[in-house]
Amino acid sequence: MNRQTLLEMLQQQGVTRRGFLKYCTALTSLMALPPSMVSAVAEALETARRPSVIWLSFQECTGCTESLTRSYSPTIEGLIFDHISLDYHHTLQAASGTAAELAREQAMHENKGKYLVVVDGSIPLDNPGFSTIAGISNVAMLKETVANAVAVIAVGTCAAYGGLPHAAPNPTGAVSVSDLVPDKPLINVPGCPPVPSVITGVLAHFLTFGAIPELDELGRPKVFYGQSIHDRCYRRSFYDKGLFAESFDDEGAKKGWCLYRLGCKGPMTYNACATLKWNQETSWPVESGHGCLGCSEPNFWDAGSFYKALSIPDGDYARAAGYAVAAGVGIGAVAGLLNKNTKANAVAKHSSVSVDDFAVNKNNNNEGA
């Protein structure tokens, strides 16, 4: 493990102390801490040692790694990512085969009880052979690696909830990290992929406090997933005014009106896209004119069409209604005929009344009232 501190590393990279403190202020604010915490954050980050990180990629598409490595090299967040000792990442590391596995085992051995495990991708349980690395099944590698880890970070929707591999009918029996790791500090950083600065933000929080941040009921850090896209969306005022784009190229779309009718899942999605944005804070999906897909929510693949408004039911309700009409008409007609029959029988049983009957008994005159 490299003994260099984060500050030393940043100074080597040409980051000034002023730049570092500015970053600490931004980070403190990002983590929703009071301004008085800035110096504590700076102090903790200055002296933070390089933590060993083992990155396991299971049933995934490498999009999460792409998100992290491609989007921002010149920022301090990027340098923090550089600062961690990424001892095993089979997509990024030069070594392969036995040498690569050796690196993982060595990192686990040397940093026992101190290393972080980052997982992207879901884990297939139906048949361990569905996904293996160096002949080791994903589930075996995960269990072995997390055994002596200090904490686990599930990066991306696949690792956090099962994601695309878990989508119906889930052919591989894919499960999330939390399904297999119930007894370790676990942070879910979902998204398809997650916002890069959220991943580094979580790492920075861990470096600063040596503990995992406050999590919501889905295991997501509240600082980044505490508010919905809808609440933070710059198009929200159009939603409230009732101004909506109705197609991707109509006047409303050109004027930047709300994308709710085009299927935006912003109201049900908790993520930081609207505030942190993507590609060095250039833009984010809604700003580029496409509704939110809800990728940081569980089972978003199975939650219906991306282009159907959230208020529209997702099942085959037309068919259900069709069966109901057929059954309703059929049984209603039978019931109607039975009622008619009952009425006819009752009418048939009426005794006939003549004028003489009225003459005999004047009180018995309420027939047919």
Place this chain on the structure above:
Amino acid sequence: MDIFNNANDFLIWTRGTGFNIAIAIFIFGVLIRVLEILLLGRKADYSEPRGTQWGPGLKTIISRSLVDKGTLNRSPFVVVVGYIWHIGFFICLLLFVPHIELINASLGIKWPGLPSPVLDAAAAVTMFSMLAILWHRMTHPVMKFLSTYEDYLVWLLSFLPLLSGYIAYHRMINPYPMALGLHLLTVELLLVVFPFTKLMHAFTLFLARWYTGAMMGRKGVES
């Protein structure tokens, strides 16, 4: 919600299977009830008609929906608050854009919606008036005597979609998928119970008022 892993699964169920079940029971029940009434028919009337049926029938559907002065004088509270909550309920149901989206997706018709703050106010007024009408039912001696458990059940099932919708709109329950799922569930409960309670008046009032008008029209009498 032990049967669901998380709020999202609950929302997926209420948007999918739950809605399918509810809409099927609703349509099935309404058809049975309406067909039963229609198929029972009426005795043939051999008297010579003194007027037409359709015109007076349609007119009566409208005239009986307007305020009746006698009733207004006798029980102004019930009439005024009754109108307020019915109109408010329909504003919330028919003029909120997400609801219009649902109607457009299932029936293929749409109309402009109102800005959210207007709907917000309408929902609040509607809920207040419903609470007032419940208070009236529970305190007025005659109303209290006449009320059955069905009256309270129907009040509750009509009130809950408004309340849950208000909560979902203001995001008072987190996470939002839980709030929206609860709103859909309360609507689905209303749909399921609808055909088998006095809520059927939403359909039968047209039959009843038309028939009254048509019958009187045939006799040449104003209704």
